[in-house]
Amino acid sequence: MNDRPALPDAFDMAPVGLIESDFPDKFGIPRQPGLADAARASLVLLPPFDDPLTVRGLEAFSHLWLTFVFHQSPERWTPLVRPPRLGGNARVGVFASRSTHRPNRLGLSLVELVDIDTAHGVRLNLRGADLVSGTPVLDLKPYLPWAESRPEARAGFAPEAPPTLAVALSPAAEAELTRRDDGESLRALIRQVLAQDPRPAYRRGAEERVYGVRLRDVDVRFQARTDARGETRLEVIEIAPA
């Protein structure tokens, strides 16, 4: 490589678009894409990338890769992290994890492409995205199943989808959903998000605590309960304006 110019110390990456999603905050976002397909999200391309020509032909693909920046994560990183899948106690290398606290803060999500709206600029409507609203996206690429679908791959400490919890809604929460035009899809979203157990791993014993997760324009307040068989479920106490 002696005949090549030296590599730059860093590459400047400009966002090509921004995410608008049902997740105004990081807390509660499923830890991998595809786990909450009731979540609405769009990728809105920014000038000069918002020319409809840039996405010509993309509608023939069902799934997309998004490469994005975990812009709300700190820029500092450490060699070891504590993945929630290991209960928040065991530590693994940052590059053996999908932690958001990583060098370059790069994220990678496989999402479904629902449709493309080019009436004003370019808006890609997505399903299954796990991205906080406002996330800057650096690239999008079509998914190639013949190259990228490897069902036989070994996946260490994350060999399968995380287990889910049962979710219950209080009468007050149900009443609030009944009042809303988007009640049905919000109910599905709440169930999918809470089933993933968004509580911090190291606090999962503290059942009296009430947590709040922001979804769309509401704050969903929930608590853990243990049933007669000793199984934990999460119960939505209240759905309040955020």
Add this chain to the structure above:
Amino acid sequence: MNDRPALPDAFDMAPVGLIESDFPDKFGIPRQPGLADAARASLVLLPPFDDPLTVRGLEAFSHLWLTFVFHQSPERWTPLVRPPRLGGNARVGVFASRSTHRPNRLGLSLVELVDIDTAHGVRLNLRGADLVSGTPVLDLKPYLPWAESRPEARAGFAPEAPPTLAVALSPAAEAELTRRDDGESLRALIRQVLAQDPRPAYRRGAEERVYGVRLRDVDVRFQARTDARGETRLEVIEIAPA
């Protein structure tokens, strides 16, 4: 998002490592990973990312995502590109393609992790990589088959692996392979690379032309031939020092 600081116009991304591979040049590199598993490649982490702790636990995963920069591609991009899969004539949007000529020049490759050498810094030995030697890598992540293997995905104009060509080697080329210690693996690599037909799509008619592809330390010179049934094969004429 009004309570958030404004997004920066660009994000600075520092390479966390560099690729060393059997591909000293861009020409001839398979257009997707996994198509030439005889290709040797390593990812060598750079300081301060070369602490063995950063990859602790990664050996339990069989496949990795690499996010990297197509550093030899021009920084300019156009809204439409001509993918080789469409014969180099039809144009699609740059974001509907995996073209290297794209905004931010970001690449994404799924590779197999063979082993990890931490004797001096961190070297990840890979299989199936489609990366030119010297490629700067911005991130690596474990592959999660339960989230990322979607065999049912529709893939538009690239619904399956590209067709392959038959490859023949001249007696002179075979003799050169016999002289080399790595003759067997180099033969496999040459066959896999040429089977992908590295010729530019728009020139595939010009059969008299001799092409050269650099693999490891040699220049593999080849030509297209048409057999009695009208089928094209690529014939290696000569394997010469690069």
